[in-house]
Amino acid sequence: MQDIIRARRLTKTFDGVVAVNNIDLSIKRQECFGLLGPNGAGKTTTVLMLYCFLEPTSGLLEVFGDTVEKYARRIKARIGVCPQENNLDPDLNVWDNLRVFARYFDLTGPAVAARSEELLHFVGLYHKRKSRIDDLSGGMKRRLIIARALLNSPQLLILDEPTTGLDPQARHQIWEMIFRLKEEGVTVLLTTHYMEEAAYLCDRLLIMDHGRIIVEGNPKELVERHVGFNVIEASSANKRLEEYLLAKDLNFEKTYRHFFIYVKDGGKTFAEISQGYCSGQCTLRMANLEDVFLKFTGRELRD
Amino acid sequence: MRSVFKNISWRAIRVWQRNFDVYLKTWKVNFVPPLLEPIFYLFAFGLGVGNLVTAVTFEGRQVPYLQFIAPGLIAVTTMNHGFFETSYASFVRMYFQKTYDAILSTPLTIEDVVLGELIWAATKSVFAALIMFAVAMAMGLLSFPNASWILPVCLIAGMVFASLGMCFTAMVRTIEMFNLPVFLFVTPMFLFCGVFFPLASLPSWIQHVAWLLPMTHLVSALRTISLGGMRRGILIEIFVLILMALVFPFLSIVMMKRRILK
Numbered sequence: 403m404q405d406i407i408r409a410r411r412l413t414k415t416f417d418g419v420v421a422v423n424n425i426d427l428s429i430k431r432q433e434c435f436g437l438l439g440p441n442g443a444g445k446t447t448t449v450l451m452l453y454c455f456l457e458p459t460s461g462l463l464e465v466f467g468d469t470v471e472k473y474a475r476r477i478k479a480r481i482g483v484c485p486q487e488n489n490l491d492p493d494l495n496v497w498d499n500l501r502v503f504a505r506y507f508d509l510t511g512p513a514v515a516a517r518s519e520e521l522l523h524f525v526g527l528y529h530k531r532k533s534r535i536d537d538l539s540g541g542m543k544r545r546l547i548i549a550r551a552l553l554n555s556p557q558l559l560i561l562d563e564p565t566t567g568l569d570p571q572a573r574h575q576i577w578e579m580i581f582r583l584k585e586e587g588v589t590v591l592l593t594t595h596y597m598e599e600a601a602y603l604c605d606r607l608l609i610m611d612h613g614r615i616i617v618e619g620n621p622k623e624l625v626e627r628h629v630g631f632n633v634i635e636a637s638s639a640n641k642r643l644e645e646y647l648l649a650k651d652l653n654f655e656k657t658y659r660h661f662f663i664y665v666k667d668g669g670k671t672f673a674e675i676s677q678g679y680c681s682g683q684c685t686l687r688m689a690n691l692e693d694v695f696l697k698f699t700g701r702e703l704r705d
Numbered sequence: 706m707r708s709v710f711k712n713i714s715w716r717a718i719r720v721w722q723r724n725f726d727v728y729l730k731t732w733k734v735n736f737v738p739p740l741l742e743p744i745f746y747l748f749a750f751g752l753g754v755g756n757l758v759t760a761v762t763f764e765g766r767q768v769p770y771l772q773f774i775a776p777g778l779i780a781v782t783t784m785n786h787g788f789f790e791t792s793y794a795s796f797v798r799m800y801f802q803k804t805y806d807a808i809l810s811t812p813l814t815i816e817d818v819v820l821g822e823l824i825w826a827a828t829k830s831v832f833a834a835l836i837m838f839a840v841a842m843a844m845g846l847l848s849f850p851n852a853s854w855i856l857p858v859c860l861i862a863g864m865v866f867a868s869l870g871m872c873f874t875a876m877v878r879t880i881e882m883f884n885l886p887v888f889l890f891v892t893p894m895f896l897f898c899g900v901f902f903p904l905a906s907l908p909s910w911i912q913h914v915a916w917l918l919p920m921t922h923l924v925s926a927l928r929t930i931s932l933g934g935m936r937r938g939i940l941i942e943i944f945v946l947i948l949m950a951l952v953f954p955f956l957s958i959v960m961m962k963r964r965i966l967k
Contacts (some may be wrong), residue, residue, distance in 0.1 A: 453810055456966065475714075475812040483810035489803035495728040502726060506719050506811035554811075 404467060406483040406514055406558055406589045409451060412461035414447050421447040423613035433692065434580070434590040436607030436621075440704040444569060445593040446486060449562050452591065453483050463527030476654025477585040479507060482551030486562040486593075488543050489600060490550070492537045496522070497531040502551060507554045514553070525579065535577070548579060559583060561592045565599060597691040600626075609698055616698045618634040621691050628697060629689040636661040636675060637683035646679050657701060664689065708816050709958055711797060712816040719813060720821025721828070723804075728829070739782065739833040743840045750901075751951075761903060764934055775846040776855070776927035779837045783859045784920060786833040787866030788891055790826035792883050796874050798822075804966065819961045823867045823954050829854060830863030841931075848933030855930055861946045862923040869919075875960035894920035897930035898960035899928075922946050 409427035413420065422444040429435045437445045450456040451463055454474035459541035463470045465477045491499050497511050500518040504510070509517075522528040530538065538546065544564060551559060561580070565573040580590060580603055594600050600607050601621040607616035617624060630653070636643060637660050647654050647663060652671070654663040665671050676684040728735055752769045760767040793967055796805040806819050841847050847855070873886045896913060898904070899919035904912050915921045922942040929939050 455809055474814070478810065479812045481810070485803075485810065487803055487806070489807040491723075491804055491807065492802055493730075498726065502723050503807070503811070505722060506808055508717075508719075508812070627873055632875075673887065683844070 403441075404431075405464075406427060406433075406466060408462070408464045408467075410462040412448075412451065412463050413459050414444075414456060415459045420613050422451070425610070425613075425615050427608075429589065429591060431589055431606050431649040432587055434584055434592060434603050437591065437599070437610060438566060438595075438600055438607055438698050439610035440611075442701075442704055443610040445610060446562060447613075448610075449591070449593060450464035452476055453481050453560055479554065479556050482554065482556030482559045484544075484547050484551045484559070484561045486566070488547060490543060490546060492535045494529060494535070495531075496533050496535065496538070496546060497502065499535065499546065500553060503550050517553060517555075518549075521552055523604065524552075525549045526575070533642070541568050541575070544568060544572065544576065545579075548576065552583075556588065558589045558591065563588065563593055563595065565594070565596065573599070583609045597695055601691045609695060610646050611699045616627055617694070624694050625691060626690050629693040630664040630666050631689055632665050632670065633684055633689050633693055634661075634663040634665060634672050634675060634686050635685065636663065636680045636682070636684045639682070640679070640681060643675065643679040646675070655697070662693070664693070709816055709955065711960070712814040713820055713958075714814070714817055716815040717821035717824065720808065720908045722823045723808075724822070724825040725828075731934075735832075736796040736836075739786070739836045740840070741771055742779055742782065747840070747844065750774055754901075761878065763903065763928070763932065764936070768932060771844070772846050772932065773928070774901060775841040775844075776931040777924050779834050779841065779855060779859065780862070780898075780920060780923045780927050781895060781900055782833045782837045782863050783830045783923065784891065786830035786895060787826050787863040788870040790829050791822060791867045791870035792873055792886070792957050793880065795822050795826075795871060796877065796880055796883070797812075799965070800880070815962050815965055816958055817928070819871060819958045820954070821959065823864060823871060826870070827863035827868035830866065831860050834859040834863070847931045851933045851935075852931050856924070858926055858930065858943060858946070861943070861950045862919060864950040865919045865946060866897055868950070868957040871957035872953065875902055875957060875964045890918075893917050898964050899924045909933055919946060919949050 405428045407427055407429040408557055409425060411424050411426065412422060413424055414422040415453070425448070437448060439445050447456065451470065452465060454470045454477055468477055468479060470477060480696050485580065491502065492504055498519070501514060504514040504518070519528065522531055525548060527542060527546055527549065530542065535543070548564065565576050565703045568576070580630070584590060592600070592603060604621055606618070606620055617628070643661060644656070647661070652663055652665065654661055663671070663675070672684070672686040755770045760769055761773045763773060783881070804817070805818050807888045809815060835856060838847070871891070873883060877883055896917055897907065898915050904915060904921065907915070922945050926939050926942040926946070929936060
């Protein structure tokens with residue numbers, strides 16, 4: 403099947419600084435694809451190129467089989483964008499935000515009114531249709547932006563950190579909405595800092611850092627392949643435990659206070675460590691995407 | 706350069722419609738100041754200065770002072786509304802409200818957005834000029850039928866001032882920095898381009914500088930039109946305004962594109 407998004411050696415530089423460095427992407431129809439990475443990894447720059455806001459410095463980028471440089475208008479007509487920063491129009495109320503935004507797509511008249519009504523019901527904001535934007539909560543604004551992104555019935559929905567700063571209720575509501583859209587056949591491209599969100603929603607994802615793709619795949623497989631099944635977290639990192647881990651040839655990471663030990667069969671090793679080597683707290687848990695993320699991008703702060 | 710023309714389309718009108726919708730929502734705020742402003746001016750100058758200066762010599766005849774400044778005040782309104790719409794107001798939309806970013810995720814290009822903003826600002830300056838025009842007409846300060854050419858000329862000039870404002874919007878980092886172009890351009894144009902007194906009263910070097918500014922051409926053209934006169938120079942003045950109304954919008958679109966798309 404033809405890819406919805408195809409990038410080859412895609413690169414973007416700003417005044418000599420490389421933001422996106424030679425990346426390849428293939429995103430298929432009806433897939434939910436995640437872009438993960440620490441701040442400054444190049445996720446948003448990639449997304450901005452996808453919806454033709456920024457032109458690539460070099461490389462090939464095709465959306466729906468059209469190159470972004472040449473067919474920006476045609477591509478943008480078929481995409482819905484939920485940007486990282488809220489940019490609802492504060493000069494207009496909820497209803498007019500949808501009406502005016504649809505008009506940018508050349509959509510007018512009773513069909514738009516019907517579509518707006520349907521979308522406001524979908525995101526649970528119909529009762530707020532006459533409200534001012536400033537009177538909406540953060541979660542409501544986010545939902546309204548998603549409704550706005552769906553006005554043109556897009557085949558590709560780009561969500562740049564759709565749930566950042568939202569409470570758990572709002573986040574779960576948005577996740578539900580994304581699932582429903584996927585069922586309806588929409589391809590979703592998602593960037594996020596929340597690993598559980600990516601693991602929950604994405605069929606495939608990639609982790610970027612310093613403008614490059616570090617690892618790519620299905621979230622579950624990535625965890626199994628790169629981390630294992632279980633993680634033992636042992637606090638009060640002591641010499642004796644380290645010697646034991648080295649002797650056993652176990653895959654582990656050490657921070658100032660913690661050991662993170664990645665194991666395939668957690669139970670046996672955990673019993674040994676917790677009884678013999680751990681002076682502080684020792685816990686056994688399932689390995690998750692965050693372990694993969696930290697393993698590949700390190701634990702140092704960014705920005 | 707060529708891509709600017711390629712990326713401009715009729716879709717610019719969607720931006721105009723957006724601004725018009727907002728304008729209608731706040732019509733009371735938009736309507737009352739332009740209505741009171743000319744009345745304030747005409748009162749202040751008619752009763753205040755008008756008592757000191759009863760008549761001004763213009764094109765070889767004596768003209769009552771109020772009749773002399775009425776076209777100047779229409780020019781001032783045109784300048785203020787055109788310039789301030791694309792400077793402060795556009796900057797707020799671009800920088801604080803991120804309205805441009807939102808529009809750019811739709812089929813519109815940055816060229817469409819900026820052109821739509823310019824056409825809107827020119828329209829708004831004509832709305833304001835129209836109110837001033839109506840008040841001046843009601844007071845019998847305009848000479849018809851010639852005076853009906855005032856508004857088309859204001860539309861051209863509105864485009865000039867709007868695109869000048871947009872050039873500064875493409876340059877400033879913060880909204881406070883607009884004080885500089887206001888101090889360097891708008892205030893001098895208000896004071897030294899012949900709105901309140903004949904340009905000939907100023908030293909000749911100031912007159913030369915003044916003729917580089919669009920306001921001087923506008924005031925001079927409007928005054929001749931509103932007083933029912935005719936002279937050959939007016940065609941040159943209008944030609945200069947048309948030229949500026951073609952060059953500055955193009956320039957401002959190029960500058961804005963560079964600012965927004967890096």
